[in-house]
Amino acid sequence: MCQPSAPASPATVEALFTRPEGYVFARWGRPIVPVIFGVEEATLAVFKGAIEAVVALAGHQIADHDPELGANLMMFFCRDWSELVQVPNLDRLVDGLASLVTRLEAQEANQYRMFRFDEHGAIRAVFVFIRVDAALAEVSAEVLALDQAVRLICLWGDDALAQGVLVRTEQSDAVLGPQIGAVIRAAYDPVMPAASRDPAHALRLFARMSGE
Template sequence: MDADQIGALFTRAEGSYLCARWGRPIVPVVFGVEDATLGVIKGAVEAVVALAGHSMAETDTELGANLMLFFVRDWDELRGVPKLDQLIPGLMPLLDRLEAAGANQYRVFRFEPGDAIKACFVLVRMDGHLSDLPAETLALSQAAQMMLTWSEGAFAGASPLGQVEGRAVLRPEVAAVIRAAYHPVLPVVGRDASHALRLAARISG
């Protein structure tokens, strides 16, 4: 990818640029899946975190878990989750919008004072399309999308995944962007499109 293509991955519809990475070890917890699928999801998170050169932990001293993944059949199920509206301000209006749009996934990020990612809430409605996907494919896709603050249209035209011998893998260019964004020489947050030039240079280098 060149700098323009990378920039498009982090440029919002209104034109602002934001590429933020996690600033603390990731501690995932998963709701709404069977035990067998739980291991698949956590394994996918571990794989993408390792790719980035980031770290995981058993607990977050402030939040307990800082990556929460909710898998539901209907958005209305989330209205009854105790205290979820305290973790996600504006949850009820958000669910109204997701229902109206027929959306099947959404990610809510919370940030540190320095704007690194502090927590992420992954909301997935298992509609017909997502239910047809192998668990490994769905898990890897969600793991990749929570690692950085991708724009809403980053993967609208193409999935972050590809296929190798029938197995889902991260597309090489997406993996390269994740690795570059987590390189220690780059800032944890980029708010200017020039950040995409630095990512491109890191990838080509």
């Protein structure tokens, strides 16, 4: 989950938010209200702390209640994908839950994120599903929590963070790579739009990163 390289040009910044359909950027348009299921109390504190740290880095806000949804960031941990269909009312929040579970089982995936957007294209809610398989079981809660917090703070391109978002230092097992941190800060600059499909948006992000 470590990424030694970093965005160093407008093109590499643009690639972070490029999907098969083209450039698609979105950040949260409302305060984040997280709720986490399926972990012990100590692990819960680690994940909430990581989310709060990344939200603070972005200059965004955490809240206790979303007036529309109650909680707008829901994280579900399981040992087997089939456990998700047993979660009360989850099928009412996630359309096609049964087919999603079947697809994740077939892919032998260990994580999945589902984003929802408001009328302006900003992030409205995120559902995060994590299956703790043998690979993830070897990852410390601190590393996994920070990695996941970064992945949900923006809508990244499908393969943008394929190599991870963290770097190792002599003082720590893993910390957020400084350039990824710079992208997040730039993305949440108040003068920047909450959503964009214009590749020129990446130029504006890079300009703000360069000015730090």
